Amino acid sequence: MLAAKRAAPRPVHAPKSDAALFQAPAEVVHALLPDARPGQAIMTGIQSMLLNRAARHAAALRAHAAALEAARGRAAAGCEAAARRLAARMAGCDSEIEARLDTLHETRVMQLDSDQIEEVWEYVASHGPERLAWLGQLESDLAAAESERRGEGEAALRVLAGALQEASHVDEGQAQRLVEAEALALNAALLEDRQRACEALKRLHTSEVLQERARRRRWEAGLSQWRTLRSEHAIDSFAKRLASCEFTETEAALRLFGQLREAQQEAARKLLEHVRSAAPRMMPPGTSAAAAAAWGEEGERLCGEWDARLADGLGALEKQDSETEAQRAY
Known part of the structure; x- marks a missing residue:
């Protein structure tokens, strides 16, 4: 008890009013303070209070950083889920278009006709608006994730401001500047993520345009190949048909045609010689009605021979055609 009494500060009473007239005001006020001994003025409660404020201040900053990181993780997970949904949709659509x-x-295109070729491109082109809608959905999902992260970040800033004010480790101005710095950092992070999202969407749209052009070129190449193959097939079929017995004669018929041609040439030669013999035979003194009649009869005989051989040849050809048709029918 005695030790506690000695350790306690001794009270200091105010000086008399007339004595205070000759002292400075600051000295008078200072004289009213407890006369604490230098070795015993440790202010344990104040130091504990300051340490508690610093701890609460640091805890508020850590909680704020954890809240921002959790919001960032949830936003990233949402963006990844949206990207996976888009990738799955695109992969399924790509497989259908590829089929x-x-x-x-070239091994299958000849089974199609012109309408079916056009239907292939109509089917491919019909997926264009749908794929663009999927890209638009991805953009909406990314914007929703950003908005949610911004809302959570702003809520965390309000919590941080209240915690710093409650901790009172720094004055109000410093706390406001700290909250403002955190807000600027949040906005910078959101802008950086938005820029990355815009670049990714730009690459996706560019890739979609390039893929559509490649599919169009592939379809046009298939159409050109289809036309080429059909033309070649038509030419080959026509050539084979011309080379078939439908348009070509049999060997027997060709032999008959050859014999008929030789007979025609022989008859023409004889008639030409007969015509050329008219001048010498009709020149005087051989000119007479009997000579002219004999020359004419000779010409009629030659023409009759040719007519008879021609009739025989045509008859043989008709017979050969009948036999050939009978064989085809069989």
Whole structure:
């Protein structure tokens, strides 16, 4: 008890009013303070209070950083889920389009007609608006994730401002500047993420345009190949048909045609010689009605021989045609 009494500060009473007239005001006020001994003025409660404020201040900053990191993780997970949904949709659509374009392969394209070729491109082109809508959905999902992260970040800033004010480790101005710095950092992070999202969407749209152009070129190449193959097939079929017995004669018929041609040449030669013999035979003194009649009879005989051989040849050809048709029918 005695030790506590000695350790306690001794009270100091105010000086008399007339004595205070000759002292400075600051000295008078200072004289009213407890006369604490130098070795015993440790202010344990104040130091504990300051340490508690610093701890609460640091805890508020850590909680704020954890809240921002959690918001960032949730936003990233949402963006990744949206990207996976888009990738799955695009992969399924690509497989369907690829299956249709595979029908234009050179080993299968000849099974299609012109309308079916056009239907292939109509099917491919019909997926364009749908794929663009999927990209628009991804953009909406990214914007929603950003908005949610911004809302959570602003809520965390309000919590941080209240915690700093409650901790009172720094004055109000410093706390406001600290909250403002955190807000600027949040905005910078959101802007950086938005820029990355815009670049990713730009690459996706560019890739979609390039893929559509490539599919169009592939379809046009398939159409050109289809036309070429059909033309070649038509030419080959026509050539084979011309080379078939439908348009060509049999060997027997060709032999008959050869014999008929030789007979025609022989008859023409004889008639030409007969015509050329008219001048010498009709020149005087051989000119007479009997000579002219004999020359004419000779010409009629030659023409009759040719007519008879021609009739025989045509009859043989008709007989050969009948036999050939009978064989085809059989």
